Amino acid sequence: MGDATASRTSEPRRSPKGPHPLWALAATTVAGLVLFALLGSHLQQMQHVFRYFEEENLPLERLIERSRHLREIQLRAARVAVERGDLRGEASYRNDAGELKTVLEEIGRRAAAVDSAAAEQLGAAAEQLTTLEERAFTLVRRGQRRAATALLDGEEHAEQQQRYVEATASLDLALRRQMEDATQRFRQHLSSAGVVVLGGAMVLFALWLISLALVRRYFAAQRRVTETLQASHAEQQQRVTERTAGLARLNRELHVAQRQALETATRMQTVAHAAAEFTAAHTVEALERVARDACARVISFDSFALNLYDERSQTLLATGLATEPRAGAHGVGVRDDRRSLLALHAGRPAVSDDLPMAAGKGAESVIRSPILAEKRALGVITVRSKTPDLYTPQDIEVLEVIGALAGTALLNIQLLSERNASEEELRVREIRFRSLIEHAQDLITVLDAGGTILHQTPSLERLVGYAPEEMVGGSIFALVHREDEGALSTLYRQALANPGVTLSAELRLQHRNGSWRTFETVGRNLLDDPAVAALVFNSRDITERKLAEAALQQREEQLRQAQKLEAVGRLAGGVAHDFNNLLTAITGNTELLLLDLADNETACSDLQEIRKAADRAASLTQQLLAFSRRQILQPKVLNLNQLLDGADQTLRRLIGEQIELVTRYDPRIGRIKADPEQIEQVLLNLVANARDAMPRGGRLIIQTQGSDVTRTRGRSDEPIPAGSYVVLTVIDSGCGMDAATRERMFEPFFTTKEQGKNTGLGLATVYGIIKQSGGHVSVYSEANRGTTIKVYLPRVEEALDTPTPEPAGEVSHGSETVLVVDDQASVRTMVRRILQRSGYAVLEAENGEAALFVWERHRETIGLVLTDLMMPVMDGRELARRLAAVHPALKMIYMSGYSEEAAVWMGELGGHTAFLQKPFTPRDLALKMREVLDAGTAELQPQPALTP
Ligand SMILES: Nc1ncnc2c1ncn2[C@@H]1O[C@H](COP(=O)(O)OP(=O)(O)OP(=O)(O)O)[C@@H](O)[C@H]1O
Ligand SMILES: [Mg+2]
Known part of the structure; x- marks a missing residue:
């Protein structure tokens, strides 16, 4: 059956052979249309003939007949009038003449196509006849009946009458000929139409027959095709049924496979899920929980344990969740240590050997799967169930995978904890380091190779008043003093050119408040150092140091000045001492000579010059002492x-x-x-x-x-x-x-x-x-x-010192005995001479010791001691002390050009002391003598000098 079906279905499905019946229909239609057109044309021609008869021929015939009739009436009326003289018919004659004229015009119009000459002749004859008869009427009216009769009977009238008759006859003939013509044509068309109708009917019939045949053939073919289709459809149906049965069988098989796949997928999903969870487990506890949950999802067990292997003790350790609550308090891992260790070292899962584990306990199903990572056994996962022979190879496989996942996770945890520890250490170190940097007193600037600031320590704010953010991204030149830009660019260029080398420069940076701070900047190119990859400039604020240095420099300068002053002062002091002694002698002696040689004008003027020179010299010496602040001042309270x-x-x-x-x-x-x-x-x-x-x-x-x-x-x-x-x-x-x-x-x-x-x-x-x-x-x-x-x-606030009025004129003399002490003989001599001139008795001594000796011998007579201060052997100061000891009320005058210690010493002086600055004139001396000698003991005030 199958073969037959196959052969039939393999036959191509053909359409019926020959022309489609529609073609026959179309041909019939076209033929019909042609026939109708032909027929229509003939009928139209026939209609034309009819219409001609109706509208042209017949009316013209009637018009001709009417004209003939009217002519007859007219002629009769004219004859009546002529023969009887009765003119009553004249009016109707005229009417008929009018009508005839109208009829003739109509005939002329219509007969134009038939016989226009006859129509014209007709019209002309009628007109002539009417004219003659009108004339006859007129003759009658005039009573000339004979003439009228002659007229009517005359030749002309007859001739015209003849012409009229001939014309009508001619028209009739023409009409008849035309009618014959039309009849002829009508007949022709009629016969043609008949032929057309007959031929067309025959053609149509033939076509109809052909169409019929075609339609019949077509439907026969159609029917055959339908039959073929139906057969093939039945065959298909059969095959579908067979296939469906096969598919159902396959489907059942597939379903089973699918369920198995689903189970595997579930396991895989569980494992994948576990894998993800393992990744998230950061502690051993979490890891264990994940492992247990994963196992629970794919394997049924009564107890679960995860034991970690301790390499040092070579034992398995129970972890937090090692014991299922149901399993009691004892550690499962520890209980099965030996077997678990075997599984661990074998590196693959070991399955239960169904041995009774303990008395009173039934056989168990056990899987021990090592926790492996990088071929190292880190522990064992153990699942057990009281149901014997429970675990399938898939279960073992799954547990092995879980063991492997747990191993990786465990390794991660270990690594993580190690990394955390080192990260923590790193973080602490970084915090320490950062805090060191952030709290650095110095300004640390990190630059890129283009000189842009990448980082700035917070010390910036403290040192130059700007927040680090304000400077980051900017140029290092921003705050630098214009004069220091060169130094900075040199430092920067050199740093770039010499990686690792430390370079330094001194720079001024402008503080936000406008002031300038000086920094010592040390730059180092660490671009090659991957940890830094930048230029690092360390700037130390040395403003205070610079100020201190400047101050120090200034102080040094001052010191140098002071030293210079000191040296000059020392020099001046030394010179002054000798100078003043010399000048005392010169001045004194000059004065004395002036007194002695008062009459000698020339000598006097020379002496005056000497004195002037001596004065200038004295003033110079004085100035030297003055600026070196070594002169002996004699201050007074004054206004x-x-x-x-x-x-x-x-x-x-x-x-x-x-x-x-x-x-x-x-x-x-x-x-x-x-x-x-x-x-x-x-x-x-x-x-x-x-x-x-x-x-x-x-x-x-x-x-x-x-x-x-x-x-x-x-x-x-x-x-x-x-x-x-x-x-x-x-x-x-x-x-x-x-x-x-x-x-x-x-x-x-x-x-x-x-x-x-x-x-x-x-x-x-x-x-x-x-x-x-x-x-x-x-x-x-x-x-x-x-x-x-x-x-x-x-x-x-002290009271004014009363100035001792300088006595004018001659200086008063004295008679007291004065002891003059000076190591300079010239001074002694000069002083002696002045004093003796003023009446004083003078004793001399060349130093303190000698003076004491003289004092011993003349103590009763000596009223005043005039002593130099600086002397060898014993100076004036010592002498004064000794004398004051034995005679406190003794009056003394010190004279000195200069003494290193005089200024200080004068301050210490008490008692009845006075001071006479060398060089002095005889007058100065005399005045001082009287001032001291005349003063009461109480009036003599010590005159301390202002200390330098
Ligand atoms: N009032 C002043 N106006 C302008 N310059 C002055 C004035 N006082 C001093 N100086 C300047 O200071 C310098 C030092 O003055 P100082 O009085 O010490 O010396 P001097 O006048 O030049 O010489 P000397 O005072 O010995 O005659 C002068 O040379 C002068 O240049
Ligand atoms: Mg001056």
Whole structure:
């Protein structure tokens, strides 16, 4: 059956053969249409013929008939009138004539196509006849009946009548011919139509027959195809049924396989799930939980245990969850140690051997699967069930996989804990390191190779006032002083060129508040160091150090100045001592000679010159001592205004005519304690300088005022401490000083003026005197803007010293005995001569010891001791001490050019002492003698010098 079906179905399904029946239908239709068209055409022609008869031929015939009739009536009416003379028919005649005319016109129009000549002839004859008959009527009316009769019977009328008849006959003939023609055509069309109808009917019939045959053939073929299809469908149906049965069988098999696959998939899914969970397990407890849950999902067991292997003790250890609650308190892992160890070392799962484990316990199913990682056994997973022979190879396989997963996870946990430990250590180290960096006192800047700041320590804020974020991403040059940019770029370039080498530079950075801080920057190129990969600049703020260094330098400078001053002072001291002794002799002797040679004019003038020179020398020596602050001051409490008043004349002489002097003395300035002569010297020096600054004249202001300085002010190296002062201000409108001159103006021997004429000691002396007097000097001067110099002297509350009025004229003489002690013979001699001249008795000694010896012998007579201070063997100071011891009331005058210790020592002096500065004139000596000798014991005040 199958074969037959196959052969039949394999036959192609064909359509019925021959033309489709629709073609026959179409051909029939076309033929029909053609036939109808032909028939229609013939019928239309026939209709034309009919219409011609109806509309043309018949009316024309009727019109001709009518015209004939009307002609007859007219003729009859005319004959009646002519024959009887009766004109009553004339009116109707006329009507008929009108109608005839209309009819003839109609005939003329219609007969145009038939026989136009006959129509015209007809019309003309009718007209002629009407005219003749009208004339006959007219003749009748006139009563000429005969003429009328002749007219009607005349030839012309007859002729016209003849023509009329002929014309109608001709028209009739033409009409008849036409009708025959039309009839002929009608007949022809009729026969053609008949032929058409007959032929068409035959053709159509033939076509219908063909179509019929075709349709029949078509449907027969169709039927055959349907039969074939039905057969093949039945065959297919059969095969489907067979296939379905096969499929059902297959499906059943598949279902079983699918279930198995599903189970495996579930296991695999469980394992995969477990694998994911194992990855997330970071502790042994978690790991164990995951392992147990995974096993529970795929294997049924009564107890589960996970034991870790301890390599040192070579035993298995029970872990937290090792014992299932049901399994009791004893550790399963420990119980099965030996077998578990076997499984562990075998490296693959061991299955239960169904041995009874303990008395009273049934056989068990057990799987022990080692926990493996990197071929190392880390522990054992054990599952057991009371059901014997429970576990299948798949279960073992799964447990093996779980064991492997657990192994990897365990290894991870171990690694993780190790890594955590080292990370923690690293983190602690980093925190420590970072905190070291962050709290670094120095400024640490990390740069990239392009010089952009990558990192900045927080110390930035403390050191230069900017937050690190403000600088990160910017350039290192941002805050650097313009003058230091070169140094920084050198450092930077060198660092780039020399990796690993430490380089340094000193840079100034601008603080946010605008001030500059100095940094010592050490740069190092660590671009090659992968841990750093940057340039690291470490900047240390050395501003304070720099300031301290500058201060130190300044102090050193001051020290050097002081040392210089000291050296000059020492030199001046030494020179002064000898000089003053020499000058004392010179001056004294010159004076004496002047007295002796008063009559000799030439000698006197020479002597005057000598004296002047000696005075200048003395003043120079004095200045040397003054600026080195070594002169012996004899301070008095005085009023500066009074002193200035006293010097007024001198000052005016000094400045000359060109300079205007303005004085402003504040009457309430208070008192100072100073050596008046020295203060005068200060004033003179300042005024002299002012004068020199105004060679073409100007204005000089001298003013005094009291000033309470509440806060230390002035330059830092020359501060004016708070206190109460009397201020002497000298202001000139002169040339002023530039910075360089201002810097050096107080230096000894510094002068911008003519060398030789000016010594450059003026201001040095002023400074020395004022400093030695406890005062201060400040200067305000600018080139071309004049100079203001202020001298601050401390105000004192003590009472004014009454100035000893200098006696005018001759100095009073004395008769007392004076012991003169001086190691310089020339001085002794000179002093002796002066004193003797004034009436005094004089004893001499060359030093202290000698003086004591003389004293012993003449103690009763000696009224005063005049002694030098610096002497060999025993100096004046020792002598004074010894003498004071034996005779406290003894009057003494010290004279000294200079003594290193004099200044100090004078301060210590008590008792009845007076001081005479060498060199002195005979007059100075005489005055001092009387001052001391005449003073009561109480009046003699010790005169301590201001210490340097
Ligand atoms: N009032 C002033 N105006 C302008 N310059 C002054 C003034 N006072 C001093 N100076 C400058 O200071 C320098 C030092 O002055 P100082 O009085 O010490 O020496 P000197 O006047 O040059 O010489 P000396 O005082 O020995 O005659 C002067 O040479 C002068 O340049
Ligand atoms: Mg001067």
